Amino acid sequence: MSDADVRIRPARPEDASWITLLAPRMHEFGPPSWRETEAMDDAVAAQWARELVAPAPETTFLVAEDALGNPVGFVWLKSERDYFSDMLAGHVVDIAVTALISDLRVSPPIIRGPAGDNVDRNDIAYNKVFPYAATPLNGRTHTH
Numbered sequence: 001m002s003d004a005d006v007r008i009r010p011a012r013p014e015d016a017s018w019i020t021l022l023a024p025r026m027h028e029f030g031p032p033s034w035r036e037t038e039a040m041d042d043a044v045a046a047q048w049a050r051e052l053v054a055p056a057p058e059t060t061f062l063v064a065e066d067a068l069g070n071p072v073g074f075v076w077l078k079s080e081r082d083y084f085s086d087m088l089a090g091h092v093v094d095i096a097v098t099a100l101i102s103d104l105r106v107s108p109p110i111i112r113g114p115a116g117d118n119v120d121r122n123d124i125a126y127n128k129v130f131p132y133a134a135t136p137l138n139g140r141t142h143t144h
Contacts, residue, residue, distance in 0.1 A: 011061030011074060016052040018071050020045035022096040051076065073097035
């Protein structure tokens, strides 16, 4: 797959039929101890479905498709005012790709090709439970 093989378009309400099926990808690292994975998956799928059918004015869903028009992923974007500057800023709420373009045989999965960054590893591991983001490193003493 090359960059020319991927097309980005605005999501449509009918995309909810396949986008909501990606909800479990949001929790592949496991839920926090106080949540059930199935409940989290259901809540995420319901939120995506609501936003796709009746999008809020400050949100956008974009869909990535392969050359044959098959969906390969999506991104949900939202604009909000920055806490400090009060300037409008964009945020990625969720991003997911279908299993077809991710290598699920390795942990963590690697997203190759134009939909990914071909990064095989991070310099520090993500947490397996919420919060998933790794503890930030001290920029004065750590370099890449």
